Amino acid sequence: MITTAPHLSPRRNPLLGSHPGRRLRMLLAAGIAASALSAVSPQAQAQTQVQAQATAQAQAAGAVRGAGQFTDGRTSAAGTGMRTDDGKSDDKDGADNVLTVAVSQSVDSLSPFLAQRLVSTSIHRLIYEYLTNYDPGDARPIPGLATAWSPSPDKLTWTYKIRKDSTWSDGRPVTAEDAAWTFDKMMKDPNAATANGSFTANFAAVTAPDPETLVIRLKQPQANMTALDVPIVPKHIWEKVGDFSKFNNDTRFPIVGNGPFVLTDFKVDQYIRLKPNKDFWRGAPKFDELVFRYYKDGDAAVAALRKGEVSFVPNLTPAQAASLEDAENIKVNDAPGRRFFALATNPGARAKNGGRFGSGHPALLDPVVRKALFHAVDRRTIVDKVFQGHAVEGEGYIPPRFAPYFWKPGASQRIAHDPAKAAALLDGAGYRKNADGKRMGKDGRPLDFRILCHATDPNDKAVGKYLQEWWGDLGIGLKVDCLDNVSDPWLKGDYDLAFDGWSVNPDPDFVLSIHTCSALPATPSGTGATDNFICDERFDQLYAQQAVEYDAARRGDLVRQMQSRLYDTGFMNVMVYPNALEAYRTDQIKSITTMPEAAGNLYGQDGYWSWWSAEPAAAGRAASGGGGSSAAVAIGIGVSVVLVIAVGVLTSRRRRATADDRE
């Protein structure tokens, strides 16, 4: 900007200038400005991701939370530019059937010992076998690497039979020794326990008496022994790894594994390529290649789907889903999800040693205030307006999809939508409105809360707007704090309320464990696995009982009691269970298995069923996009708006340049 203009002679108005050459230059410059504008955003995006990743790796608990909250790979806030891979085109092997999946969530690590985000753990399902898998129909444990298993009469020793027909992709056989080494490593090296340490915390010893037998001895009975979601890795590769906290398994490709796919190539935020494992014991996948390609912008991914560049797009917005319903050769899958979307209130952050920290609002420690807040929330409106019907009204903690554990409050226990009752509760408890209509707390200060919201999640912001108005009517102020990195204030306990959400596994142990006292950080400065600093004696008793209960019905009953208790404490209140909204091209994918098979999701399943089962359509990739015109029009308008803005910028810049020239 420093004196670049060669002359100071009178100039035509650049905007109204009629000289053809100048106009051309202007257009060119406008184009450059526009591309510069869009080039900025991936940078910003990268920056926030680096931040997120750093936090994830530095703090175990933060990372665990990140895993849950990033689960549905939300459209990112700061990404307008889409990235494609570096010139490698799928068309180079035109005859091949390639299944391309659009993803937006960055991989945190390809090491199964570190990875916690949904995209990474889904990839691990595809490239490594776990001891057991989940049936796509009813999610009951079925054989994976183990063909059979049985506990000893004292419930403390589990014996697994390891299958003989599984080989690593480098040709070596898979033995019980690999599994024993994997678990042993997690037990002995804290750096290897980052991602899945909760499974092995109660293990006493793991041995492999022969190549087909794995024996796990427990300190105490453990109910989730048939749902150990731990990828088994090849010992002969991984025993060479030095520092497990730093090794991300992304230096040598293909990655040696034994799942239905083999990971052949990976570029951060560009693509993940997988080839089918032809020797996979359950049968080889039908597609010739599976590619997860990054689209940081949801609109770009949908446009690519319309054009047939990608076969599958997850995490659609309701508007996108509605417009894709009419599109040719595209099927929209709207299925009950495995997530819950909840409001968490800070119960007064504390550590195991009793140290209190954080800045939670003292009024929220009063159960009446919490109850009043939840009474004022209209879940029906959230489902109808924010999720446009693509969600189910929240009840208990675990989504209805997991029927054995689903619980909902009875009529007397239920905190239903009732603003009048909310106001009456507050009045009765002494929180009266002052002259300005603001509720006053016991300490004489008005009730003004903050809510921690994920800047990357449009739903957080949208629900926040409704909460502001509902609670505003009650006389309670709400400040919506939307941050890219919510982990820092969260771990420090610096929040009053927060939007919370987790993907629930078929075995609920993990999502329950994060509300026990033992998950609290050891000291105020430490980090624990805790989600919301909840520490309730009764809840902990029930948790301990269910953890050792091998009878499914009795365990289900205990888990329901735990949810009832959690509901009554009022520190967590589930607003909705969001649906999985996803779409795929029927002219590229002939059939694909949802989980559960009846009405289930495809992306982020508990098993590898969707991508393993997907069958290519005969037409292959030749199909052209139907219904792309309206998107093209919209994108055209968007581009022209950017251009108009760019011209504006340019004009002002040029004027400033002349200003710089003076004196």
Added chain:
Amino acid sequence: MTTSLHWARRRASVARFWRRYRTHRAGVAGLAGLTLLALVAVAAPLLVGSDVQSVTHAPGEALESPSGAFPLGTDRFGRSLLGLLVWGARISLTVGLLAAVLSVAIGTLVGIVAGHYGGWFSTVVMRITDWFLVMPTLVLAIVLATVLSRSVWTVILAIGVTTWPTTARLVRAQTIAVESRPYIERAKALGGGHRHVMTRHVLPNVMPLVLAQTTLGISTAILTEATLAFLGLGDPSVVSWGGMLQDAREAGAVSSGHWWYLAPPGIAVALVALAFTLCGRAVESVLNPRLGVAR
């Protein structure tokens, strides 16, 4: 008596300014546009009422296309987009004005001080200015807006502290030019201190420049505000044009063909930026005849 003479002179100079300004047709058009917009923004509570922001009392269905009831359609909550556009003008204009004023204030201060004292002090200050000048404004603003809490004031601050270097350089040059004139030397000889010279002699002489720079700065500030809000760095609880664009993007309006969600705020931003630029340009050429003959 001196005062009345003073005022008479001022009146005359304002009249002279307006006579010259009137000859710039683009400038007059820009001014007319701005006046209209300012009126709309000020009268927004009467025109649309603050209820237009309410999501719980939204009158329409989500994402309705333009109709008689909703001339620009509705947003994802069923609110009238025309109402939001009118309401959003308030934030966009306020932020634009305040950020430009802040930026120009910092720039003027730095410029005058550097130009007045000169020497090594000036060199150090101007190197700092150069450092800010080569920093990409948008990236720096994004970093600031990310680190600080989300609010309108953060955005104003982020824009203000990142866009001042141009003004600083400009004002410093003008300061040096003014201070080389004989009457400054006379003022110094009569015992005028640094403060006296800077505030009584230099500042009034750089004011026209500062004024023109502010007008031009506003359009940049409005665009930057819209960009930051579009990137999701604004305050989500206030309605602004950039925020509307961001909402549209988050709702997937681009790929689902809801153009009416995107186009109006984008065009509004472009038009306001254009109007300010036209005004600023006219002011600049009136105040500085060397820029060219009046058109």
